Amino acid sequence: MTEVPISWYLTLSAILFALGVAGFLFRRSIITVFMSIELMLNAVNLSFITFAYQLKQVNGHLFAFFVMVVAAAEAAVGLAIILTIFKNRATLNIDDIDSMKN
């Protein structure tokens, strides 16, 4: 076969998204959790562009573009928050940031 069925791209997107969710749930360092979020956003971008190919419209590309822009803004603010947390708590382990618990 010389052509790739479109379901393969969507399956790849699902796999990357699932890996992102796994990283988000199981990792303890804040920065790695943040990187898993970026992985999820990338997987969703792949889905958008695949559907743009299927429907032969450019709107999917526009949505992926906006996702990229919002991810950039989120990364900037999120990393600033991480820097502030590190300055106040001296730890990057999310289990140790529990001063509001009990």
Add this chain to the structure above:
Amino acid sequence: MDVFLFLVFAIIAVVAAINVVVQTHPISSAVSLIGVMGSLAVLYLLLGAEFLAAAQVIVYAGAIMVLFIFVIMLLNAGAEGKRGRSFMVQLLGVPLLVALLGLLAYFVQRMFPRGVSVHFGGFTGGTAQAVGRALFTSYLLPFEVTSLLILIAILGAIVLARKEID
């Protein structure tokens, strides 16, 4: 040729993504994530999204990940400690994940008829001209709103990360 390129870069993307989740040191995760974004850029090229592929490398892999790497280097984030998880959870975790992904793949296959297939050159509407035209006509309001969002994010980041000057 399309199948070969797709398989190579899809396997690179999945292996790098697994590496992101599995590696203990954040720098290794960050470098693997750059690998994921690079291979996704190639997949976007295969899907005819040339402008998005360039934007992915310039913005995502070339600016956002540099920001991540800066923060990791500045904070000197070390490798994560050992996690105290029970053996049963580790035994069940990976097979269940594989089962979930298998079910997802099966349902995705059933939803989309095999008639639509991707070959390089099948969609030529992803040029910078097409994206720009759509961006500045039908999507003008989201464009302006996201520029405002970026401005707010810049202000927020500066306020959060500055040193107090007394």
Add this chain to the structure above:
Amino acid sequence: MDAFIVITLIKLAVIAFVLLTAVAYLQWVERKVIAHIQVRPGPYRVGPHGLLQPLADVIKLITKEDMMPSYVNKPLYLFAPFLAVMMALLSIAVIPFGPSIEVAGYKTLMQLTDLNIGVLFILAASSMGVYGIALAGWASNNKYALLGGLRSSAQMISYELPMALAIASPLLVSNTLSLRELVASQAGSIQHWNIIGGGQIFSFLIFVIAAFAETNRVPFDLPEAENELVAGFHVEYSSMKFAAFFMAEYLNMVTVSSMATLLFLGGWEAPWPAEYGSRFVPSVIFIIAGLTALYHGAHPARKLDKYTLTGFGVIFLVLAAVFALPMVQSWLMPLFWFCAKTGAILFAFMWIRGTLPRFRYDQLMGFAWKFLFPVAMLNLLVTGFVIAWFS
């Protein structure tokens, strides 16, 4: 299909060979230019006028002891110089050196590949080039290297913004992202070039200043200078890996000079059309150079150069004759103009290195964010307004 692959492989080999030799001899030219600015001869003894000095440097660097300190992060330490050179070489793949030529019946473009997003490809490769330096600074496990690497990568990403805005302005005028079509839109004479006819003189200046900062050249070379931070991010590297970083720096210089030529100076187009005599300009230049070399060679005051300068004089006169042959002019003339313009910008790089002192780091970053970025945005705004008004 087969002919395409074979032709592409041949072009790849030619471009790679010419480029790597040019980078080595660019270092010779730089040392000579800086030496003459400082009124001293420069490399003089290894070969005639030091022309074999790059060969001596390569042999020295290869035979130096290739240390790998035990405390470095080995995968990243080995990967970083490789990444720097890879991204620097990748940008050359889309740069066009001339129009299409015909060799033995096969027509091909003087370019490895003509992407219709060529400008974005070069921006992407230069964005990825930041990682070579950042990861080198981190992997060296050394405070000075880390600080130098962080400063250098912060400088590079800060100056990417004015550079991208300065690139966007001539793109508005030429209305294309493909590098070959950019040159085609500046065809004609010097008044069609983007710097004069398109009015992009400010973008050109902003682009050149940002290019100095992107390639870590003086006056923006604080992160890698030898007397600052113990040489910055490459302090733990020796022999070939160190050479890789410097090769990457010279390749980046070649890339940004080619970009400036293609975006602003009309690529391989001659300043005035060929009918009015621009065919003779290279021959005239080489004849003047040859006569000057012969005169200085025959001068009795320069005893050491008696044979070398006359030899060069003869070589220049032969080159002048080659440029006058009509059969090679179709591809040799555009190549000459492209190399002349790129070479002029590279000479400006070296001239400024010999002349200006370097910026302090906070002056450097303040200059980018408080001056260059607003000016570039204002330039883009004015260009867009003018284009919209007159169309």
